[in-house]
Amino acid sequence: MMNKASLYGTGALLFLALTGCAQQSKSDAAAQLNDQSVMALNWFQQSGEYQALTYQAFTTATYAFDKAQSLTGKPKAVIVDLDETMIDNSAYSAWQVKANKPFEDKSWSRWTHAEQANAVPGAVSFAQYVDSHGGIMFYVSNRDQKDYAATLANLQRLGFPNVNAKTLRLSTTTSNKQARFDAIKNEGYNVVLYVGDNLNDFGAATYHKSNAERRNFVNSNHSLFGTQFIVLPNPLYGDWESGLAPGYNKLTPEQKLKVRADALKAWDGK
Incomplete structure (x- = not known):
């Protein structure tokens, strides 16, 4: 008969084995979440199609800016997002895959302070066009205020014009940009165009909403896309992902994998 000490020892080993399996499962699920972004990255x-879409977006933006009505005494203003709209942070996303790391504020801040983001194709030329044709561009981003100096330096190094304390507006208390948009208008600017990679870059209407509600917003406002709203392609991340399910960002990796799989609309093969 197994003595008490042996029984406890066996129980401890079994507990450690089960705990290890659970941790391994969690690690595997987290890695799978990262791996699912490889093709998007x-x-x-690498694709010419991505570049074609960004050039197309900024060509459309230029045309929309020129066509927008001028208001007496109010300079034309363009509000743009930064990440994956004007600057490319895909190297950070690729690091996440290779290092098997989730998004974290600490590592994101390290990336920001490295000042290695590149310009999205066409972005600098569009910013320079607005600046040289009597407009003013406001860079409204949800980057944290602690990363302001590094963000400013990165943008200036890339050649974006007129980037300063007035035009660069980062997040302070909320990721909802509506208050910052309203402040720019209240300062006397005629905002004629919004450019972003996330529907939230166009106002509060889609903030923290489901994908069904976000699609309804697009359908109801379809005439504004290409005239007042310009969308840049971003399959890497965004509120479209959290819109897959209520409380998505609080789910475990295993639960997120299930939500992603369940959201697929698949042919039955027949």
Whole structure:
């Protein structure tokens, strides 16, 4: 008969084995979440189609800016997002895959302070066009205020014009940009165009909403896209992902994998 000490020892080993299996399962699920972004990253970093879409977006933006009505005494203003709209952070996303790391504020801040983001194709030329044709561009981003100096330096190094304390507005208390948009208008600017990679870059209407509600917003406002709203392609991340399910960002990796799989609309093969 097994003595008490042996029984406890066996129980401890079994507990450690089960705990290890659970941790391994969690690690595997987290790695799988990262691995699912590899094809999107390949497309984002390597395809000519991605570049074609960004040039197309900024060509459309230029045309929309020129066509927008001027208001007496109010300079034309363009509000743009930064990340994956004007600057490319895909190297950070690729690091996440290779290092098997989730998004974290600490590592994101390290990336920001490295000042290695590149310009999205066409972005600098569009910013320079607005600046040289009597407009003013406001860079409204949800980067943290602690990363302001590094963000400013990165943008200036890339050649974006007129980037300063007035035009660069980062997050302070909320990721909802509506208050910052309203402040720019209240300062006397005629905001004629919004450019972003996330529907939230166009106002509060889609903030923290489901994908069904976000699609309804697009359908109801379809005439504004290409005239007042310009969308840049970003398959890497965004509120479209959290819009897959209520409380998505609080789910475990295993639960997120299930939500992603369940959201697929698949042919039955027949």
